[in-house]
Amino acid sequence: MSVSLFLAVAALLPWQAAAVDLFVRSTGGNASSPIMYGFMHEDINNSGDGGIYAELIRNRAFQGSAAFPASLDGWSSVGLAALTLQQRSPQASPLSAALPNWVRVTATPSQENNTTTAVGLANAGFWGMDVRVQNYTGSFFARGAYAGAFTASLQSALTGELLASVQVPSKLAAGKGNGWTEHAFTLIPGKAAANSNNSFAITFDAAGLDGETPFLDFNLISLFPPTYKNRANGLRIDIAEAIAELKPRFLRFPGGNMLEGDTLTTFWKWNETIGPLKDRPGMAGVWKYPLTTGLGLVEYMQWCDDMELEPILAVWDGLALDGTFVPQSQISEAVQFALDEIEFLTGDAATTKWGAARAALLGHAAPWRIRYVEIGNEDWLAGRPTAYDSYRAYRFEAFATAFGRNYPAIQLIASPSVFDDMVIPAPAAGDYHPYLTPDEFVARFGKFDALTTQNQTLIGEVAAVHPNGGLGWADGNTLMANPWWGGSVSEGIFMIGAERNGDKVIGAAYAPGLRNLNRWQWGMTLLQHAADPALTTRSTSWYLLASHEITHTLPVTDAAGSGVGPLYHVAGAGKDGQRIFKAGVYNTTQPVAVAVRFEGVAAASTATLTVLSGPDDAYGFNDPFTRVNVVNETTSTMVAGKDGVFAFSLPRLSIAVLETAAEKRVGSLRG
Ligand SMILES: *[C@@H]1O[C@H](CO)[C@@H](O)[C@H](O)[C@H]1NC(C)=O
Ligand SMILES: *[C@@H]1O[C@H](CO)[C@@H](O)[C@H](O)[C@H]1NC(C)=O
Ligand SMILES: *[C@@H]1O[C@H](CO)[C@@H](O)[C@H](O)[C@H]1NC(C)=O
Ligand SMILES: *[C@@H]1O[C@H](CO)[C@@H](O)[C@H](O)[C@H]1NC(C)=O
Ligand SMILES: *[C@@H]1O[C@H](CO)[C@@H](O)[C@H](O)[C@H]1NC(C)=O
Ligand SMILES: *[C@@H]1O[C@H](CO)[C@@H](O)[C@H](O)[C@H]1NC(C)=O
Ligand SMILES: *[C@@H]1O[C@H](CO)[C@@H](O)[C@H](O)[C@H]1NC(C)=O
Ligand SMILES: *[C@@H]1O[C@H](CO)[C@@H](O)[C@H](O)[C@H]1NC(C)=O
Ligand SMILES: CC(=O)N[C@H]1CO[C@H](CO)[C@@H](O)[C@@H]1O
Ligand SMILES: CC(=O)N[C@H]1CO[C@H](CO)[C@@H](O)[C@@H]1O
Numbered sequence: 001m002s003v004s005l006f007l008a009v010a011a012l013l014p015w016q017a018a019a020v021d022l023f024v025r026s027t028g029g030n031a032s033s034p035i036m037y038g039f040m041h042e043d044i045n046n047s048g049d050g051g052i053y054a055e056l057i058r059n060r061a062f063q064g065s066a067a068f069p070a071s072l073d074g075w076s077s078v079g080l081a082a083l084t085l086q087q088r089s090p091q092a093s094p095l096s097a098a099l100p101n102w103v104r105v106t107a108t109p110s111q112e113n114n115t116t117t118a119v120g121l122a123n124a125g126f127w128g129m130d131v132r133v134q135n136y137t138g139s140f141f142a143r144g145a146y147a148g149a150f151t152a153s154l155q156s157a158l159t160g161e162l163l164a165s166v167q168v169p170s171k172l173a174a175g176k177g178n179g180w181t182e183h184a185f186t187l188i189p190g191k192a193a194a195n196s197n198n199s200f201a202i203t204f205d206a207a208g209l210d211g212e213t214p215f216l217d218f219n220l221i222s223l224f225p226p227t228y229k230n231r232a233n234g235l236r237i238d239i240a241e242a243i244a245e246l247k248p249r250f251l252r253f254p255g256g257n258m259l260e261g262d263t264l265t266t267f268w269k270w271n272e273t274i275g276p277l278k279d280r281p282g283m284a285g286v287w288k289y290p291l292t293t294g295l296g297l298v299e300y301m302q303w304c305d306d307m308e309l310e311p312i313l314a315v316w317d318g319l320a321l322d323g324t325f326v327p328q329s330q331i332s333e334a335v336q337f338a339l340d341e342i343e344f345l346t347g348d349a350a351t352t353k354w355g356a357a358r359a360a361l362l363g364h365a366a367p368w369r370i371r372y373v374e375i376g377n378e379d380w381l382a383g384r385p386t387a388y389d390s391y392r393a394y395r396f397e398a399f400a401t402a403f404g405r406n407y408p409a410i411q412l413i414a415s416p417s418v419f420d421d422m423v424i425p426a427p428a429a430g431d432y433h434p435y436l437t438p439d440e441f442v443a444r445f446g447k448f449d450a451l452t453t454q455n456q457t458l459i460g461e462v463a464a465v466h467p468n469g470g471l472g473w474a475d476g477n478t479l480m481a482n483p484w485w486g487g488s489v490s491e492g493i494f495m496i497g498a499e500r501n502g503d504k505v506i507g508a509a510y511a512p513g514l515r516n517l518n519r520w521q522w523g524m525t526l527l528q529h530a531a532d533p534a535l536t537t538r539s540t541s542w543y544l545l546a547s548h549e550i551t552h553t554l555p556v557t558d559a560a561g562s563g564v565g566p567l568y569h570v571a572g573a574g575k576d577g578q579r580i581f582k583a584g585v586y587n588t589t590q591p592v593a594v595a596v597r598f599e600g601v602a603a604a605s606t607a608t609l610t611v612l613s614g615p616d617d618a619y620g621f622n623d624p625f626t627r628v629n630v631v632n633e634t635t636s637t638m639v640a641g642k643d644g645v646f647a648f649s650l651p652r653l654s655i656a657v658l659e660t661a662a663e664k665r666v667g668s669l670r671g
Helices: 003-012 237-245 297-307 328-346 353-362 386-406 438-443 485-499 542-546
Strands: 020-024 037-040 075-078 081-087 101-107 118-123 136-143 149-156 162-169 181-187 198-205 215-224 250-253 310-315 372-375 411-414 457-464 505-510 514-516 527-529 556-558 567-573 579-585 592-598 606-613 632-639 645-650 654-660
Touching (some): 075 081, 101 118, 198 215, 250 297, 250 505, 328 353
Parallel strands (some): 020 592, 514 527
Antiparallel strands (some): 136 215, 149 198, 592 645
């Protein structure tokens, strides 16, 4: 298009001398990554156990480790019973090699009347349990001699009110010699509880015990509400739905620091997160609490299946958070461990060892598809500079060589970015993790312009975490306590800069994605949650940008050549040929007038304009406890004026998307 057209447009809008006049061509852009917006997950601040993993029982299998010795955390006795933790006793066989600890419930006769009646154990859940009229699927293993029935129940932890109860006939015969026996049950409350301060209990009649051994052993006590897409051992519905609403296209897992582990022996071992729960030992989490790994490798893949997410699987690369790393002489073992993991997921069930293991273990004969693998996590950070030197010298190369040979179609991602002083050999990409102030994000709008398609990058973690000009005030550390509107706008503008380079940026994920309101330290998160689903709180503006997917960029010409700021923008085409214009406004006190014209979109055409604006106070945030959403979303239908101009005004600190109706004809045009 000729320059004279811009002049004509400008001339038509004398009343808007300050308007930013933009012309969007219909050809000349580049194909964008199909997975621009994603979700990152690791178990941090009880976002897995006690978060998206729907298990309601805390410390269900008394798993222990050197870092977190086994305990009775979460458990209390009911009636005249004593709970004792039994650990790795060589005389008494445990439930499994993976679960060597259990609880013994001993009936203790009353000193007054020498009777024992209902005795048992209760669990407080992860700071309570949500109880409503739905099916709760429970199970436990018990051992001992017991004639009678167990009672599984849900009750208010505040008033004792019984909410649900079911009799579970004992499968343990009277007399001795019963091994571990699984009991399954369903609990259906008659009404919803008034609040989430509820607990779960299993009781039994002490009169039915063997007089000489007045105790029973329990392990792997589990209770699930209905789960997302009805998966056994699945995800908590309200949290999963909140994530799905964000329209993510990929899932980056299992970390994050959780992948690395604190020491060279406590990394995330994929082979110990698969199979029946009784065969999962759990692991020492790196965020100050133990993990069940009930949310394991297969559950992550099912999560991807159920939300149609592209897995970005991070494999352990021989680095621990304490800075130690695997020497060159032993790196081939770590490489093989990762290759086995890929084979477990993608190998043929008939012809590969791990593919056969998958089919045998899961009945999942069909292989999954893995297209992106990240080698480690933040190798530039722990143990710097020595550990990073080892990554650049031999660790990355060992993996890249082996993957190139075995899985040439997989896009490898190095854990440092191309901005972290590492030459990343193409076709591998990098991973950039900016945790910055709003001003810093906006200043990095052009960050990716310098890249070429030879040095693509993932933005595997990103969040505005510090306020401008200083450090935050959360819990005495330097982080803001909540995602705030000004931060969200800056992240949006940074992402618009990334979308302008959608052929070089693979995708981006806010991090962390989830936090439990009862246990946190790292303040920023996309979604907050507690036992009570009403407290699930969404934040930030990302969902708007993610739900208008650009399949290829389109060149934009600025008539006035006014450069970047205060309006930052990108334009592109959607999969049905619709034209999409995304913009953010930052660092101005006045609204910005915008006039956008798309090549080939005629006068009187329509488009939908969605604008997110925030509170006067840029530090306003969505508070889970007041439940005030500070983000104001308005949607309006725009009609193009003469010469196809869409004219509108965007408030200070806003994010907006203008999208025309679908137009198949344009979809096939490529620059
Ligand atoms: C026995 O005494 C305990 C208190 O030690 C009491 O809770 C229980 O109800 C008594 N049982 C009977 C049958 O009196
Ligand atoms: C309590 O009952 C047991 C038998 O169950 C009996 O041996 C014992 O003497 C009784 N103790 C008291 C204080 O009644
Ligand atoms: C519990 O599950 C059964 C079997 O799937 C179903 O028929 C019933 O409607 C469910 N009850 C509730 C309260 O959801
Ligand atoms: C899992 O693999 C690791 C690393 O090879 C190994 O140390 C561990 O013993 C394996 N665990 C099981 C249960 O086989
Ligand atoms: C990106 O790749 C190009 C071409 O290989 C190279 O010249 C440039 O230095 C790389 N940029 C970065 C930041 O690594
Ligand atoms: C915003 O404006 C302030 C004051 O003019 C300036 O210091 C800051 O660098 C600006 N930030 C950005 C990202 O433009
Ligand atoms: C498409 O990529 C080319 C080559 O990197 C670049 O010059 C051009 O500006 C890009 N177009 C858009 C619209 O980003
Ligand atoms: C939201 O934006 C609309 C349109 O600009 C405006 O009328 C309304 O007052 C705003 N609401 C709030 C709560 O700011
Ligand atoms: C007394 C008590 O523990 N109350 C808690 C009940 O649960 C809510 C959350 O659902 C908490 O905010 C209360 O502190
Ligand atoms: C990683 C993290 O933030 N851990 C914290 C989770 O929350 C508890 C309670 O606030 C802290 O003690 C942990 O350090």
